[in-house]
Amino acid sequence: MATVGKMNASRVKALIAGKLFVHSTNVSVRLSAQRVAKTTKDSQGYLSQRPGIKSGTVTIRGLLDFSIAPTSTTDANVRELEGYQFNRTILPLRVNFGGIAGDKYLESNARMTGYRVTGGTEDNLEVEATFQLTGQIQWLTQ
Amino acid sequence: MDAGKAIFELLTTNTTVRRLCGTRVFPGVMAKEVAMPAIVYTLLYNTDSATKDGPSLLDMPVYQISIFTSAAPTGPNGEAPNDVAKLLREAVRYTLERVSGTIAGVQLQSASHIDQRDLFDEEAKAFHLSDDYQFRIIRSNLNAQGFSPYQYTTAAQLAGATVDEQAMKCVTNKLKQ
Numbered sequence: 001m002a003t004v005g006k007m008n009a010s011r012v013k014a015l016i017a018g019k020l021f022v023h024s025t026n027v028s029v030r031l032s033a034q035r036v037a038k039t040t041k042d043s044q045g046y047l048s049q050r051p052g053i054k055s056g057t058v059t060i061r062g063l064l065d066f067s068i069a070p071t072s073t074t075d076a077n078v079r080e081l082e083g084y085q086f087n088r089t090i091l092p093l094r095v096n097f098g099g100i101a102g103d104k105y106l107e108s109n110a111r112m113t114g115y116r117v118t119g120g121t122e123d124n125l126e127v128e129a130t131f132q133l134t135g136q137i138q139w140l141t142q
Numbered sequence: 143m144d145a146g147k148a149i150f151e152l153l154t155t156n157t158t159v160r161r162l163c164g165t166r167v168f169p170g171v172m173a174k175e176v177a178m179p180a181i182v183y184t185l186l187y188n189t190d191s192a193t194k195d196g197p198s199l200l201d202m203p204v205y206q207i208s209i210f211t212s213a214a215p216t217g218p219n220g221e222a223p224n225d226v227a228k229l230l231r232e233a234v235r236y237t238l239e240r241v242s243g244t245i246a247g248v249q250l251q252s253a254s255h256i257d258q259r260d261l262f263d264e265e266a267k268a269f270h271l272s273d274d275y276q277f278r279i280i281r282s283n284l285n286a287q288g289f290s291p292y293q294y295t296t297a298a299q300l301a302g303a304t305v306d307e308q309a310m311k312c313v314t315n316k317l318k319q
Contacts, residue, residue: 010194023193063193122254122276124191124200 002102014060015094016084019076024062025126029095029106031056031137056133058093058110064117064125081129084112093131096142103142108133144248145203145277149183149238151246158233162226163209178212178268179230186274199282204256207234209271210263227269231258238275249280 003011014021021027034052039045068077084091093110097103114130146169154165159181166173166180184206190198211227238253254276261270 010192013194022195024195025193027194063191122252122278 001100003098003100007098011096011098013096013099014058015096016076016080017091018094019072019074019080021060021062021080022068022075022077023065024060026059026061027095028059029056030059054137056108056137057113058095058106058131058133059114059128060131061126061128064127078117078127081112081115081127085115090134093133099142101142105140105142106137107140108137109135145205145250145279146183146185148245148248148250148277149205149207152237152241153181153183153234156233156237159230159237162230162233172210178210179226180210181230181234182208182210184208197281199280200251201279201281202276203279204274204276207238207273207275209234209269209273210266211269211271213267213269224269227271231271231273235273249282251278251280253277 012027014024014027031054033054036050036052038048038050040048042048062077065077066079068075068079070079070083083089088111090109090111093108095106097105099105110131110133112129113132114128116128117125118128119125150167150169153159153167159167163179163181164177166176166178168176168180168182170182170184172180172182186204186206188201188203191200191202192198209227209230211223211230213223235255239255241253242250244250255273256276257274259272261272262268263270
C-alpha cells in the first residue's frame, strides 16, 4: 500500500547506481519539455506548438562524509561522486518518493554535470551534485 | 547532548577564570545574593543537522555567556570593575573558542565566538558583558548514553516505525526509567 496522506519529504531519497546517497538534505527533480514553434496554413500565422525534446535534471544536496568508502555496496556519498565527475560515467539514477510498495519512483540514466562543495567557517561541509538525465525517464511504481 | 555541561566544566576548571570569579558559573540564572563577578550561561537556540537518513547527529546550539561584575568592588589586583569584566570575557573566550574533545561527557567538535555586547544592569548596578558562542555537538554516541532502541524498546514495537519514530520511542522509554 502506498504512503497515505501528505508526503514527508525526508522520504524522498536518491540512489546512485543502486546505492543510497546518505546524509542527503535535499533531493530535487526538474523535468521539462521543449516546444517547437511552428505555423501552418491552418494556424493562420498564429503559434502552433509541436513537441520538442523532453529532459530532466536531478539535484542532490547533502552533508559531506568521507568515511563512506567507495567500495560500500549500500551507501554512496562524495567519493562516489568524485568518480562520476572525472570518469564522465553514465549511471543509473533513481529517486524514491516514499520508498514503500505502491509509491512512485523516477528512474533514468544520468551524467553528473555539476558538483559543488561549500565549506564555510565553523559550518557543515555541504556537497551538491547535479545530474542531467539522459535517455528515457520513467515513472514507475515500487 | 547538553553543551551547558561542557561550558560549566571548561569555565570552572580554567585557572584564569577561577582566579577572577571562582566557580560562580551558573546555568540560566544566577544564585541569589551571590558575589560578583559571576558567569551565567543560557541556551538561546539550537540549529540541528538533520538529514533524510534520520535525526541530527550534529547540533549547533548557541549559548549566551553573561559576565556580571558589580559596579562597586575591584578585582584581585585592584582593577576597575569594568576591566575585571573585560579580563574575564577574554579568559572565557580563550577557554571556549575552538575547543574540542569529550568534555563532561559531551562530544564537542568545536566552538566559535559569534557576537558580543556591553550592557549595564541598572537595577543590580552591575556591568553585564554578553557574548554568544556557537558549539558543534556530536550526537552520534546516543546509543552509549542508553538511548539504544534495542535496549529499551522491543523489536515488535519498532516494526514499521520510521527512524524518527524509533528515536522518539527510545527517548520516551528512557525517560520512563
